[in-house]
Amino acid sequence: MTTTDFEYTEDFAQRMDDLDPLQHFRSMFHFPYVNGKEAIYFCGNSLGLQPKSVREYLDRELKNWELMAVDGHFHGEDAWYHVRKKSKPALAEIVGAHEHEVVAMNNLSSNLHFLMVSFYRPTKERYKIITEAGAFPSDMYMLETQVKFHGFDPADAIIEVAPRPGEYTIRTEDILAAIEDNQDELALVMMAGLQYYTGQVFDMEAITKAGHRVGIPVGFDLAHAAGNIPLQLHDWGVDFAAWCSYKYLNSGPGNISGIFVHERHADNTELPRFGGWWGHDEAIRFKMEKGFEPMYGADGWQLANSNVLSLAVHQASLDIFKDAGIERLRTKSELLTGYLEFLIRKVGVANGVLEIITPNNPKERGCQLSLLVHKGGKLVFDHLYANGVVGDWRHPNVIRVAPTPLYNSFTDVFRFAKILEHSLQKFA
Structure with missing residues (x-):
């Protein structure tokens, strides 16, 4: 039609x-x-x-809490110790990833900060970040404070690619040109996948390839993309991404976020990150010993244990997505x-x-x-x-x-x- x-x-x-x-x-x-x-x-x-099913999903976990208390971590149909795994199939389909490349955790801004600990590794020569002009304020503040944390001036370190005069959206060729022109000083491309103000979808595959050609990682904020447009993060080679669940994923105000980390980084223990108990190898987690050993894949970026009630609400929507199909x-x-x-x-x-x-x-x-x-x-x-x-x-x-x-x-x-x-x- x-x-x-x-x-x-x-x-x-x-x-x-x-x-x-x-x-x-x-x-x-x-x-x-x-x-x-x-x-x-x-x-x-x-x-x-x-979703009308939210109350049922939430009540189920409340009942588990009521009847089992701490034993709910290890008993029942959806034992809380592994509860994060339930959302993985739907999330992998929605963002175009393998299940080990995604996990639901934390919130969006926190996740992007944690991911930039790993993927923004500036040096004296290469410290600049490319993003889109007019980015969502949270992204602006994250990039500003990240570069300040490393001792750089945001006015110098952040390169904003803007629409041309008289235009409202950003041309892909201008983003690619900015990457090429600044390659000797670039440390990261981090921008929206879908621009919140104009609604423009960026060519994430082309941008990722351009970043990799000059030897830098590429990540995306998918707050307005996840659940809205089909994504192929694995095939596009994106290094990392994060999204919220309360917009198109219908999981409640301020609810849990999700992350993607490409499998080429899955077992790179040399990649810096902030560790936490729930990112530690779950096979030996309860030995309670020193020495952080991250789990394989995106799970290795977890910090705290899963928010069970948040995940229950999230799952109610994800099950609808599985039935509908992206x-x-x-x-x-x-x-x-x-x-x-x-x-x-x-x-x-x-x-x-x-x-x-x-x-x-x-x-x-x-x-x-x-x-x-x-x-x-x-x-x-x-x-x-x-x-x-x-x-x-x-x-x-x-x-x-x-x-x-x-x-x-x-x-x-x-x-x-x-x-x-x-x-x-x-x-x-």
């Missing part, structure tokens, strides 16, 4: 929903209410909806976001009121579209919310909307467009 097949009618949206093989997943989630009515929820890029979700996502783009161009772009700053090539974006509001600004956004649309406002004048294929429908997109059309007529 192409944009020429789309129609701005409720009947067309309903027909698309009727043909959607994933439509039944919508009923597996709780939707919030705005002004007494079920919301049109387009904010999965900030916080995913709660490739089927992507197929629906391209159609759903394509329909959203078609309708936005119908109601707001043609008259110059709105501008979509997300790439129009489906391969260069996920489900998020970022709308630059030239007239009306925050009034338009507030009117959308008052009429039941939960989106996201980013200063100075961008509205982010993300129709998520697991639980959003084509009818949601149609209803959003009608409300947007009315908002623009009123305020723009």
Whole structure:
């Protein structure tokens, strides 16, 4: 189906929903209410909806805690000592990895800091980091404090690749050129896989290959990519990555993160890292002896024991992902976001009121579209919310909307467009 097949009618949206093989997943989630009515929820890029199964998964672990207390670590169907392993198959599929290359642990910013202990190894000559301009603030702060920790000036050590004048997204060739031009001083490439503000998907494979050509590791923050777009971290050769679980992975506010470490680093005991009990070889962990011996793969970067209750909530969502399949979700996502783009161009772009700053090539974006509001600004956004649309406002004048294929429908997109059309007529 192409944009020429789309129609701005409720009947067309309903027909698309009727043909959607994933439509039944919508009923597996709780939707919030705005002004007494079920919301049109387009904010999965900030916080995913709660799966209805969460309470069952959480209650199971609470019951294990109630009945077994400390014995729950070693007894029962999902003994807590090995509970991290349960999430590995789904996570490996979602990010395109082997199971030993992924583990759920900690939170996103902590994980990226811990990974940079291993992969940012600056010298007097090679100490610079390449990232994207306008990165999410947490990434900015992490890189700033990492280079300061090593005694360097962020203004000198951090190279930000920006869009060209008059453009909103960053050209791949400009990132590759920055790597090539600064190769003698580079120590690391660390950037988003999907840019939070514009929704641009970066060519992670090309960027990784360019970094490796000049002898430096490459890592990605996948907060907005994991569960949104298909990833092939192992095949692309990415050195490390981390993501959160509360956006497209629908695992609850502030919930557990995950990491990827490529298997070529799996048993490199010479690679510096901060050790902890749970990263130590589990076969000898309870000998309680000195001398850190990291486990094979990503598990060797663990610190503390697993957060069982967090993992239970996480698993509720991951089991839904396993049933849906990331490739089927992507197929629906391209159609759903394509329909959203078609309708936005119908109601707001043609008259110059709105501008979509997300790439129009489906391969260069996920489900998020970022709308630059030239007239009306925050009034338009507030009117959308008052009429039941939960989106996201980013200063100075961008509205982010993300129709998520697991639980959003084509009818949601149609209803959003009608409300947007009315908002623009009123305020723009």
